[in-house]
Amino acid sequence: MALDRISLQAHAGEFLCIVGPSGSGKSTLLRVLAGLHRQSAGDVHIQADRPGTPLTAMVFQEHALLPWRTVRDNVTFGLENRGVGRAEREARAREMLAMVGLARFAQHYPHQLSGGMKQRVGIARALANDPEVLLMDEPLAALDAQTRTIMQEELLRIWATLGKTVVYVTHSLEEALLLGDRVVLLTARPGRVSQIYPVDLGRPRALEVRASPAYGALLEKIWSRLREEVVRAMEADRGVDPEAIGG
Amino acid sequence: MGVAVPTAVLVLWEIFSRLGIVSPRYFPAPTTVAWTLADRLVAGDLAGDLLVTLTRLALAFALAALPAVPLGLLMGIARPVRDLVEPYLAFVFPVPKITLLPFLLIILGVGEPAFVLTGASSAFFQIVISTLAGVQTMDPRLVEVGRNYGAHGPRLFWKVILPAALPAIFTGLRLGLGLSLVTLVAVEFVAAKSGLGHLVYRHWQMLSTPEMYAAFALVGALGLVLTRGLRALQARVLTWQEDIGV
Numbered sequence: 001m002a003l004d005r006i007s008l009q010a011h012a013g014e015f016l017c018i019v020g021p022s023g024s025g026k027s028t029l030l031r032v033l034a035g036l037h038r039q040s041a042g043d044v045h046i047q048a049d050r051p052g053t054p055l056t057a058m059v060f061q062e063h064a065l066l067p068w069r070t071v072r073d074n075v076t077f078g079l080e081n082r083g084v085g086r087a088e089r090e091a092r093a094r095e096m097l098a099m100v101g102l103a104r105f106a107q108h109y110p111h112q113l114s115g116g117m118k119q120r121v122g123i124a125r126a127l128a129n130d131p132e133v134l135l136m137d138e139p140l141a142a143l144d145a146q147t148r149t150i151m152q153e154e155l156l157r158i159w160a161t162l163g164k165t166v167v168y169v170t171h172s173l174e175e176a177l178l179l180g181d182r183v184v185l186l187t188a189r190p191g192r193v194s195q196i197y198p199v200d201l202g203r204p205r206a207l208e209v210r211a212s213p214a215y216g217a218l219l220e221k222i223w224s225r226l227r228e229e230v231v232r233a234m235e236a237d238r239g240v241d242p243e244a245i246g247g
Numbered sequence: 248m249g250v251a252v253p254t255a256v257l258v259l260w261e262i263f264s265r266l267g268i269v270s271p272r273y274f275p276a277p278t279t280v281a282w283t284l285a286d287r288l289v290a291g292d293l294a295g296d297l298l299v300t301l302t303r304l305a306l307a308f309a310l311a312a313l314p315a316v317p318l319g320l321l322m323g324i325a326r327p328v329r330d331l332v333e334p335y336l337a338f339v340f341p342v343p344k345i346t347l348l349p350f351l352l353i354i355l356g357v358g359e360p361a362f363v364l365t366g367a368s369s370a371f372f373q374i375v376i377s378t379l380a381g382v383q384t385m386d387p388r389l390v391e392v393g394r395n396y397g398a399h400g401p402r403l404f405w406k407v408i409l410p411a412a413l414p415a416i417f418t419g420l421r422l423g424l425g426l427s428l429v430t431l432v433a434v435e436f437v438a439a440k441s442g443l444g445h446l447v448y449r450h451w452q453m454l455s456t457p458e459m460y461a462a463f464a465l466v467g468a469l470g471l472v473l474t475r476g477l478r479a480l481q482a483r484v485l486t487w488q489e490d491i492g493v
Binding site for chain 2: 111
């Protein structure tokens with residue numbers, strides 16, 4: 001079992017970050033929300049305010065672009081499947097590619113792009129589909145540290161522009177505090193909600209927030225709890241009974 | 248390096264043959280073979296046999312590829328079909344298909360159907376296996392992308408699975424074409440009265456070695472041209488591929 005007794009609610013327009021030790025079922029949770037993985041019990045409720053729009057669109061780890069489609073055709077993939085007309089699709093792709101700064105690369109193929117650019121396309125693809133909830137599965141984990149920082153700023157800007165509801169899985173607590181409205185901490189396997197932390201660091205937020213004392217204090221507070229879970233997960237991996245070492 | 252070794256071999260062969268160090272009767276000088284080949288090509292003597300082999304190859308290849316690609320795809324997406332067919336495939340695949348010839352000759356009699364079917368069988372299994380591998384080794388996340396972005400059922404197949412398997416299908420077609428040629432030439436060598444394989448056999452029987460080597464060279468050139476042609480086609484059709492490989 002990957003997840004157990006998860007009860008979570010994301011508010012409309014909220015940026016909800018999910019952190020937890022490796023193997024705590026963070027990705028599984030997203031896949032359940034996306035309808036890609038059927039949970040053995042319980043249900044997912046997504047309030048659809050606009051009929052005809054998809055409930056979720058996922059930004060995958062390591063982009064998962066369709067290599068035989070151009071950047072533009074990757075971005076319009078969801079719209080195409082929903083039968084949106086060509087003119088509207090292409091207009092939407094132009095808009096989204098401009099938003100992620102790739103307007104000039106519409107006719108390129110994924111293999112011609114850098115890692116950071118590919119993930120921008122992945123984000124544009126999800127945004128173009130205009131879902132009720134944007135699901136992001138460690139979207140920046142595969143990027144180098146500098147590109148990752150740039151992309152975090154981009155995400156803040158895009159989210160501020162579009163005001164989407166986002167569920168964002170990351171293994172980086174720093175990233176969760178920079179981006180999120182709330183941080184959900186999952187326990188070691190089977191993942192349960194350990195604690196939910198509101199991130200009262202103000203909006204709009206920028207990289208500078210990392211220098212503030214409030215940021216440091218919150219990081220410390222969540223980390224001390226996360227650390228216990230990480231250690232528990234590591235002990236479990238080594239075959240030690242986690243109950244025996246007493247949390 | 249790529250051409251240095253074969254060139255050196257040819258030059259040594261030429262010298263040894265000219266000096267009589269190796270018997271020119273069995274190992275005629277490469278220039279003699281080349282002249283014979285050019286001479287026969289210009290005279291049109293080889294055109295008939297070349298055309299026969301090409302026709303058999305085209306038939307065999309079409310007969311193999313048309314059912315093999317759909318079967319491979321079906322096995323890839325439908326587990327029960329895969330479980331049903333896979334054991335037979337594993338059983339027949341490693342058998343050199345030339346050994347099917349006697350069996351087919353018994354059923355169909357000596358003639359084109361048996362020759363062509365033997366050639367087709369060697370391509371068929373290769374193409375099924377490559378196509379199946381193309382579906383099985385595709386990035387499973389792409390299927391998740393398809394499902395999450397609204398491509399279900401036939402749409403998932405046409406928009407995601409088939410394009411993802413195309414490079415492997417092309418590889419299968421290329422290998423299949425080569426195998427078909429190998430088997431057909433062998434079939435012609437042992438059973439047919441026409442074609443490049445038979446040409447090799449006939450000239451071997453008559454010990455007219457320059458003609459025999461010329462036929463060899465023609466078979467090699469044919470294989471080279473055809474598989475290179477398929478590769479060029481692949482590069483044109485699958486422009487999105489980073490690297491085509493071999």
